Amino acid sequence: MSARAVFRCLVEAGPATRPQIGQTLGLSRPTMSAATAELERLGYIEVVGAVQGALGRKAAQYRVGPGAGHVIAVDAGSTHVRVRVATLDRQLLHSRVHRLSSSHFLMNEEISAAVADEVNAAIHECRADRGPLRAIGIALPTRVVGPDQDHSATRQDILFSHFTPPDGVDIVLENNVNCAAVAERHHGVAKGRETFAYVQIGLKIGMGLILSGQLLRGHNGAAGEIGHLTFPFAPGLVPEPGEVERYMGTEALMGRVRADWPADGGPVPQDAADLVARAEAGEPAASAHIARHADDIGALVAACVAVVDPGLVVLGGGLGAAKPLPERVEAVARRLSYPVEVVSTGLGVDATALGIEKLAVDRALVGLLGEAA
Amino acid sequence: MSARAVFRCLVEAGPATRPQIGQTLGLSRPTMSAATAELERLGYIEVVGAVQGALGRKAAQYRVGPGAGHVIAVDAGSTHVRVRVATLDRQLLHSRVHRLSSSHFLMNEEISAAVADEVNAAIHECRADRGPLRAIGIALPTRVVGPDQDHSATRQDILFSHFTPPDGVDIVLENNVNCAAVAERHHGVAKGRETFAYVQIGLKIGMGLILSGQLLRGHNGAAGEIGHLTFPFAPGLVPEPGEVERYMGTEALMGRVRADWPADGGPVPQDAADLVARAEAGEPAASAHIARHADDIGALVAACVAVVDPGLVVLGGGLGAAKPLPERVEAVARRLSYPVEVVSTGLGVDATALGIEKLAVDRALVGLLGEAA
DNA sequence: GCATATTGTCAGGCAGACGAACAAAAGACC
DNA sequence: GGTCTTTTGTTCGTCTGCCTGACAATATGC
Structure with missing residues (x-):
């Protein structure tokens, strides 16, 4: 029934008049009238006002109603x-x-x-x-x-x-x-994108994959668990499960920062946010650590690109919004694999x-x- | 039109009678008659005989015709x-x-x-x-x-x-x-499977991903190009693009075999097929190299499992059908990541x-x- | 007040499918 | 052989969902 399509349209595109919805869905006026009458009878939609075009009769505007x-x-x-x-x-x-x-x-x-x-x-x-x-x-x-x-x-x-x-x-x-x-697909920087990857860089590290418009969950619900990526992955080294998480998480990062902080670099950063702030303020030691971390993440992103070729990678999480990260990650990933665009999330904690x-x-x-x- | 569905059914399931097709598609007898008449008129299908059930009138059997x-x-x-x-x-x-x-x-x-x-x-x-x-x-x-x-x-x-x-x-x-x-999805060991990965191990190394029933091509047509996986991937090492291919291909494998062949191991294997045959025959040196290669591939498969969690990995290509490979690859991959089933292809060169x-x-x-x- | 443009409703019709009834063909049973 | 039952196939009426076209109901602008 076309009423379903009309309701979906109102849910997704917000309040609209019958002619507008009919236009986007390719439905005739009589069909629109029948659909809205049915939905209104069910209480799913309600008339919210009347919209005046340049000329002619006012059109009733509908929106999702309380009954929905x-x-x-x-x-x-x-x-x-x-x-x-x-x-x-x-x-x-x-x-x-x-x-x-x-x-x-x-x-x-x-x-x-x-x-x-x-x-x-x-x-x-x-x-x-x-x-x-x-x-x-x-x-x-x-x-x-x-x-x-x-x-x-x-x-x-x-x-x-x-x-x-x-x-x-x-x-x-x-x-x-x-x-x-x-959220990135519907409200964020990946809006309208059919295929992309979201990489969360924070306490833990993880990835969400949207492929052909749908979320990839995987056979065990474990798709995107890149914290479990094989690591180290080099001839002669014995890989251990979950090492990427232990190496790329903020705790490991801050551990390296504390162990490696120069005597003339001022006070040791308290946490990752502090490190990012001081890197963005131009402190060399902080910048060097962020750059090094970006290179590691770039290698990780390159691995994901080689497997699924998402075309776009959105960085999020505690460190994902850090200023210098995306460019550096993108540079490393492109050198190692196929073209990929790397951007930071615009959505905050929500x-x-x-x-x-x-x-x-x-x-x-x-x-x-x-x-x- | 239901004629489309009927034609698809005949294409996919082979010759069938109208009652059989109607059963599987949930269509009534009048609709089936109209659909087959239309398709026959177009020359897309033809009557191929009559099938006698346990009782009652014979049913005409249709199949895809020359006009298709x-x-x-x-x-x-x-x-x-x-x-x-x-x-x-x-x-x-x-x-x-x-x-x-x-x-x-x-x-x-x-x-x-x-x-x-x-x-x-x-x-x-x-x-x-x-x-x-x-x-x-x-x-x-x-x-x-x-x-x-x-x-x-x-x-x-x-x-x-x-x-x-x-x-x-x-x-x-x-x-x-x-x-x-x-091919694995429609004719091979992954028949009926909605989500799985096919890994080709031969001269080159590559992967094909079927996710939710559809082939993943990726934004640049490069999905599954795991020859480009980041490698080496370990702290302090500088990764180079395309190194997995150079390390995991049969040429690199045979290079390591030749460099490392024991004096008492008999003649050095001529090629990968020879190596596999002698490993399956129980020669220790050959078995050791195949086992080592399986471990490397297991680490690679673990990486793919961590990214897309396919649940099933089918091994193919020149080395994919080698006897001891799947079990060993599965063991390594399971240790490093989530549960995954690893099997060899049953389809040959076709x-x-x-x-x-x-x-x-x-x-x-x-x-x-x-x-x- | 009237022409024009737009919205909304009403009537009719068409496509695609279904159910019921009926005709046709085959085996089962006497 | 005749009849009954079962299955196939067709014909007919109908129903649903939608469209087109005509008409009524506003709105603007001269």
Whole structure:
């Protein structure tokens, strides 16, 4: 039915009149009238006003209505839990940031409890305000596997020991790096791009792959786990699993910085943010370390480029926005492999939350409109 | 129109009766009659007999008819040019192997001339035999880029200086490793698999990726070019482009074998096939080299697994079918990364030709049935 | 007030598919 | 052999989803 297409159009492109939607979808006026009448009857859309063109009769403007419901998006990060409640057309209804008592590498009891609390608070906050709750999306700092896959060795089950989802509400779990990649595609520098890679450089290192417009999860939900890349990878050396993570994470970087800081370089940088700031301020020692790190990341990106040839790599995470990084990474990667464009993310700390929000909205639409695409 | 679906069904599943097709496609008898009548009128299908069930009236059996036409598939390999002419439902009409005078690393004048000669010969051979020629597929040992991409630094244009395709015939170019991957999916050990990687280990090393059922080509047509993987990849070493290829190819392997062959190991193996045969026969020196090579490949496969998590890796190429390889590669890859199954190809030297044939048939179907999927 | 342009609705029609009924062909059973 | 049952194939009416064309309902500008 064309009503589905009309609703999708309103969700994605925002308020519009019947002639506008008919134009973009290639539908006739009678069909548009029937579709909007049906959607309005269901409460999924509502008239929001009338728009006057240059000439002629005013056109009624429609938008997603309260009956379409809303979603809750949660970014369960290592230092903060961020919650967003939004309508299907992404009007923010509620948002909260919960600071964790300490920084966590993995999904654990404290994060799970915080997520459960925040979701329950959000549910009560927005009750009956903008229609039914359709989906809850949670971005996790762990590998996420589907219901038919092997759950051993994952930590996503910890969450559900703290949290019972309401009946009839879809739950969407996704890895946080994958979520950031989705956000880059819909709101960030990769907008409209069909194929690209998002590389997160922070405490841990990870990658999210969007190929031909769809997120690559992989057979075990482990696609993009480049922290597990073979390393060292050279004749005569015995590789160890997970060494890239241990070598490229900010802790290892700061360890090298502390061990290698020149006596005349001033105080040793306290953390990665400090290092980046002083490199951007022009301090030679800090710049040298950032440059060296960029070269390492460039080699890593080159490996990913050789495997999937994404054409564009977006750098994110704590170090991803550092000024001199993209150019240097791009230079190294291009020397080692095929042409690739490397840019920094423009989305801030909200990237992951925006991405899981988009995924939750997509799931809600599937539930609302049936299986059809 | 349902006629498209019926024709696709006959192309993919072979001869069938109307009730059978209606069953699989969920179409009613009247619809099936209309569809087959339309297709028969166009000459795309024909009645091939009548099938008697356990009881009741005989059912007419249909199959793809002469009017549907045929395709030419060419594997432009490094030592041979293989040609297959087949109907859309993959009945082999003609096949030829043209041995090249020497082994070539890249697309060059001799290969191009041989391809042009063989295609022209095949065109005249099958003229008016099984309807019009719909598409010509050519598997190339080079990176293949689309018409909208950057053609500099590719060698696919050499071909067209030797060869003018007939009017109205679609030309499909694809990298030979990607073709082998497609063949594994449709005829080989990865049959029915939606996501897997094919790794070719021979003179050169390369990978073809099938993700969610579709071939990943990448932004520059360079996806799977793991010969360009960053190498060496370890702290303090300066990586050089293309070193994996130079290290993992059979020439480098045999160089190490010759340099390192024990005095009491008998005559030095002449080539890779000899090395494999003697390893399978139990000779310790040969086994040790194959094992070492398997470990290297295992590290390489682990890198690919970390990036795309294919779940299944099919080994092919000159060394891919070597007996002890898959288990050893799997063991190394699993230790370094996520669970992955590693198996050897069951298709022989025809893998690439079968793959490009499938791609040519797909293109012919698009041309025949319109843009619809 | 009237011409013109645009939106919105109504009626009719067309394409594609389905279900029900009926005709045709084959084996099963007496 | 005759009849019954089962399956195939066709004819007919219908239904859904959409379009085209005509008409009514606004809006602007002279």
